[in-house]
Amino acid sequence: MFDYHPQLLRLDLGGCQLSGKILKSLFKCRELQYIFLDYNYLEGTVPLEISNLTSLKVFTIGENNFSGQIPSSLCNLSSLMLLYLSNNSLDGTIPECIGNLSSSLSHLNLRMNNFHGKIPENFAEGCSFISFLISNNQVEGSLPRSLGNCKDLKLLDVGNNYLNATFPNWLGNLNQLQVLDLRSNRFYGKVDSSDVTFTRLRVIDLSRNNFSGYLPVNFFENLHAIREVNEKKVKPEYMIEEVASGTIYIELGLSFTTKGLETEFEKLLTIWTAIDFSSNQFSGEIPKTIGELHSLIALNLSHNCLTGPIPSSLGDLSELESLDLSSNKLHGRIPTEFTNLGFLEVLNLSHNNLVGPIPHGKQLDTFSNDSYIGNLGLCGLPLSKSCDNDEGTPAKFDRDDDEDGLNWKFLY
Incomplete structure (x- = not known):
């Protein structure tokens, strides 16, 4: 799928209906800074050789069929700013070393995968995260307090997981959170x-x-x-x-x-x-x-x-x-x-x-009775029960309990 181009800086093939695996020759392009391969049909694992791309700033492979774990070698990419791995079949735990990238990484999207275990707890002082999205996985535990070091964080999405903790009120100290x-x-x-x-x-x-x-x-x-x-x-x-x-x-x-x-x-x-x-x-x-x-x-x-x-x-x-x-x-x-x-x-x-x-x-006047059902004391349109006088006072109800259940009757 790829030829070796040593001077290649940017590869943008998102949404091109590509299939198969990423060829290893791509990782010989050591000057490569941007890889956009999202919205395709690519499969296989994230290659270990990604660590060869020491200048890489953007790596997006979301909306594909990748599986396996995130290689820890990815954490050697000290220039990485944007990492999108969402909507794949990746599994394993989120590497602890992701926290080591937090001084450069500003956008992390791991949504819609099969990650389990806990969120890394080593987000550094001066953490650069702006968006942190890990929803729709199987992550457990609590939100790490070290996320409080990410003072520029605007979006935090951890929905649809197994997190079990009290409300993280310390997030209120992130004055950029939207x-x-x-x-x-x-x-x-x-x-x-x-x-x-x-x-x-x-x-x-x-x-x-x-x-x-x-x-x-x-x-x-x-x-x-x-x-x-x-x-x-x-x-x-x-x-x-x-x-x-x-x-x-x-x-x-x-x-x-x-x-x-x-x-x-x-x-x-x-x-x-x-x-x-x-x-x-x-x-x-x-x-x-x-x-x-x-x-x-x-x-x-x-x-x-x-x-x-x-x-x-x-x-x-x-x-x-x-x-x-x-x-x-x-x-x-x-x-x-x-x-x-x-x-x-x-x-x-x-x-x-x-x-x-x-x-x-x-x-x-535009709403149907579905907006009001299950309120026995309401009256007037769109309900079928009318109010019983000009002031709009609803009819009162009483009930008799008998062998057949509850029998509601009007009291005037």
């Missing part, structure tokens, strides 16, 4: 952020863990990047980074549950903001201060044990497009302030204890 994805692990306990601030965090996904306790008021108060109203852009802007090969889009492959669907983002808009705390064991009331996150686009607090009323302050989330509060124990009425949510595309309040008439107007 995206934090801990979803689908075994994290547990309270989310305590009283001593730290996530001032630039715009996307946080803690869903499908075992977090408990009250929703952290201080945490939401310190999300300054979401509290500020985003400036409208003439055209979309994506998160980009400068590497030695020029300006690149940060390749994410992050998945979020938004607008009721699992959506994967290969690139992330700079204005995208989302909070997903769903499928945990959070209790207590929804903090009113969430209504001050004026640029929030997606909020998912579903499948928890939340109680109390829905704060009317959520009607102040003028940019909100998706709101899911389903499968909790919320009670009271749906705030009429929800009619102010002019961009709302998805609303799910189902399976709570809400009562009273469903407000109408603007976006609220």
Whole structure:
């Protein structure tokens, strides 16, 4: 597949439908600095001879069929800045020596492989990581505290693994952090952020863990990047980074549950903001201060044990497009302030204890009864049950328990 060209500096064959293995002759090109072989059908192992390319800065072989372990010889590449091995069938542990590269390596993507064991714990002072993506593997243990040495870290994605620890509140000291994805692990306990601030965090996904306790008021108060109203852009802007090969889009492959669907983002808009705390064991009331996150686009607090009323302050989330509060124990009425949510595309309040008439107007008139089912005290369109007077007071219910089960009857 490759001929020997000793002066070759850059090899860009991404998305060329290549198959077979990487020929060993490639690693005789000792001046080579950039290798782009992603989105092909290449197979085999990562050759040990990669250590011959001492000038290599970028190595991307994502979206192929590579297998086997990461050779420790790769850690000899002291100039390496970007390493993408995502979406392959690589296995074994993540080499401990990866931490030795952290003074030069700025982007690491090991997503969608079969890595197991623990995350290396030796990230050095002055760590250069900007993005660290290892989701969809079988990694266990906890997040190493030495990641706190990576002061420029913007994206941390460790979702869909077997991590088992309390909330790593020390991440709040990384004042460049913008995206934090801990979803689908075994994290547990309270989310305590009283001593730290996530001032630039715009996307946080803690869903499908075992977090408990009250929703952290201080945490939401310190999300300054979401509290500020985003400036409208003439055209979309994506998160980009400068590497030695020029300006690149940060390749994410992050998945979020938004607008009721699992959506994967290969690139992330700079204005995208989302909070997903769903499928945990959070209790207590929804903090009113969430209504001050004026640029929030997606909020998912579903499948928890939340109680109390829905704060009317959520009607102040003028940019909100998706709101899911389903499968909790919320009670009271749906705030009429929800009619102010002019961009709302998805609303799910189902399976709570809400009562009273469903407000109408603007976006609220576009939702079907699926948004409200499982709330026996609600009335009015789009539900089939009408409210019983001009004030919109719903009919009251009582029940008789008999041998046939529960028989609901109207009380007027």
